[in-house]
Amino acid sequence: MQEIPRKNKVWALIIVGFFVLVSLVSYGFHEYYVYLQAYLWFGFIYGMCLQYGRFCFASAFRDLFAVGVPRMVVGIVIATMLFAFTSAFVNATGWSTFHPAPTSIHAVIAGLFFGIGMVFAGGCASGSLYKTGEGNGVALMVILSISVTQAIFVDIGGWFNKLVPESWRLSAAQKGLPPSINVTDGWVDQYLAGYVWNQPTLRFAEMLGMKTDSIAGAFLGNFFVGVVLPATVLLIWVYSVWVRKNVVKRAMESKGTVTFSDHLNGFWGMVTSSKRTAIAGLFLGIACGLQMFVIEGLRMKFGVKNAGTLLARLGFDYGLSAKGTVFDPGYWYVTTQEAQWVGWTLHKLTGINFMDNIFFGWVNGIPNPAFNPADWMSVALIGGSAVMALLQNEFKFKKPTRELATWAIIGGFFMGIGSRLGLGCNVGGFFVRAANGDPSGWLFGIGMIGGAFVGVKFFNWWTERKMAKEMAELEFEL
Amino acid sequence: MAMKFEKKGEGLYMLDVKGYVCPHPQIYTKKALEKLRSGDILEVVFDNPSSSESISAMCESNGNEIVEKKMEGGVFTFRIRKS
Numbered sequence: 214m215q216e217i218p219r220k221n222k223v224w225a226l227i228i229v230g231f232f233v234l235v236s237l238v239s240y241g242f243h244e245y246y247v248y249l250q251a252y253l254w255f256g257f258i259y260g261m262c263l264q265y266g267r268f269c270f271a272s273a274f275r276d277l278f279a280v281g282v283p284r285m286v287v288g289i290v291i292a293t294m295l296f297a298f299t300s301a302f303v304n305a306t307g308w309s310t311f312h313p314a315p316t317s318i319h320a321v322i323a324g325l326f327f328g329i330g331m332v333f334a335g336g337c338a339s340g341s342l343y344k345t346g347e348g349n350g351v352a353l354m355v356i357l358s359i360s361v362t363q364a365i366f367v368d369i370g371g372w373f374n375k376l377v378p379e380s381w382r383l384s385a386a387q388k389g390l391p392p393s394i395n396v397t398d399g400w401v402d403q404y405l406a407g408y409v410w411n412q413p414t415l416r417f418a419e420m421l422g423m424k425t426d427s428i429a430g431a432f433l434g435n436f437f438v439g440v441v442l443p444a445t446v447l448l449i450w451v452y453s454v455w456v457r458k459n460v461v462k463r464a465m466e467s468k469g470t471v472t473f474s475d476h477l478n479g480f481w482g483m484v485t486s487s488k489r490t491a492i493a494g495l496f497l498g499i500a501c502g503l504q505m506f507v508i509e510g511l512r513m514k515f516g517v518k519n520a521g522t523l524l525a526r527l528g529f530d531y532g533l534s535a536k537g538t539v540f541d542p543g544y545w546y547v548t549t550q551e552a553q554w555v556g557w558t559l560h561k562l563t564g565i566n567f568m569d570n571i572f573f574g575w576v577n578g579i580p581n582p583a584f585n586p587a588d589w590m591s592v593a594l595i596g597g598s599a600v601m602a603l604l605q606n607e608f609k610f611k612k613p614t615r616e617l618a619t620w621a622i623i624g625g626f627f628m629g630i631g632s633r634l635g636l637g638c639n640v641g642g643f644f645v646r647a648a649n650g651d652p653s654g655w656l657f658g659i660g661m662i663g664g665a666f667v668g669v670k671f672f673n674w675w676t677e678r679k680m681a682k683e684m685a686e687l688e689f690e691l
Numbered sequence: 692m693a694m695k696f697e698k699k700g701e702g703l704y705m706l707d708v709k710g711y712v713c714p715h716p717q718i719y720t721k722k723a724l725e726k727l728r729s730g731d732i733l734e735v736v737f738d739n740p741s742s743s744e745s746i747s748a749m750c751e752s753n754g755n756e757i758v759e760k761k762m763e764g765g766v767f768t769f770r771i772r773k774s
Contacts, residue, residue: 609765
């Protein structure tokens, strides 16, 4: 391994120093800032883990379908199981900040959009954040595209109202939302209040007659039945389709027969094929569970249920939702805060009212990004990734080419739509939900797999075409 | 920067996918290896860190040997011998 240049170490120190300074100075203003700092430092840890393990949900099924590499699927399954275990502990204590999402076919459709988008963009929502920390300009463009798409999509009305089924419109109108939301104007508003909110919220524990905040419900219902079993089925499927044939081939070549023991060794080899990814999954899973615990503890300490109350107490009441809340999931999330900063910016710059929709006006608000806890998490995630990349000498500024910029914008657009249809991305829509025993997470995941398959089929055609052009002048004896 | 594929010598080819992000480097590497003959060497140059894991795993899985790995200033160079 080559030596790390001194300037990399200095820059890493400057980034860490910046976050330490922000923490100290903000704490000097008021102890409430500890709440935002908790988001910040967990974001920093996520960034380091993601960069170290090259942990990108997009590559999981894309690399599987495109080049037959299962390492990231395995890494994500490990992280999901570990996060599920720590979540089960937090759930059993009753300290969890997690709320299940409505479960229906919409999650699959949303995942499909998202899956296509992440293959086109070259990274999922969280992957694009950490790759931005590596100096990747394409990833930054993906973030911009996701952010702008979401902010506009959640507010779009006018002609798009004609695409809303009458049943959604009527159902949305009956939800008793305040007039400021104007719920019958806006496609997403009517989709949410007229369809999504009517779907059941489920968890495996309750489906099996147990309670999530009990040891049996958390560990047997949500963790074992809701995560370990489907994750094991997923791994066996991956092994059977992509890895088994190589294990059989090698065993036949070396001893002329294949035993059950060969398959067990092959399966274990698949699980341990990338130590970096597995280690990152381990730390990521633990940190995700710990964040829930810490945020809930801080809510109890400060006597609040949402960061909006803290911001109001600090005198920052601009951009709070009609309920006085801001987006404050209490766990790792990516896309909502990206929509928020664009919503806030457009609201400020254009004067267009971005608070007359459910997403911003009723639920998440558009607080100043400088005081938005989830934005602190995302910025720190980029910083954590940059530190890790610098310390491994992998940081490199990369300007996007026209071709990659186009893919970034198209991919970000699809991911932005998918995120809002599914009420979350690969993290909030799949990872966190699946790990907390919410079946809608798995539905979103199934959609993502389908979308990745479609995206890979397209990319195979695209690269084949480009390679053919490059190779036209070369002679091959094929 | 556009993708470049060229012959550097007898049985030695170079694929330059610097500037490309996932999934381009690994897909181009796979496509290029499919075109080569057994024993040919493919030198892949890329600067997308996550592709290093994917290309390594892909070669391991397909039996193609990575005879040399270099990384300098964020640029990776893998020399792969086709099985």
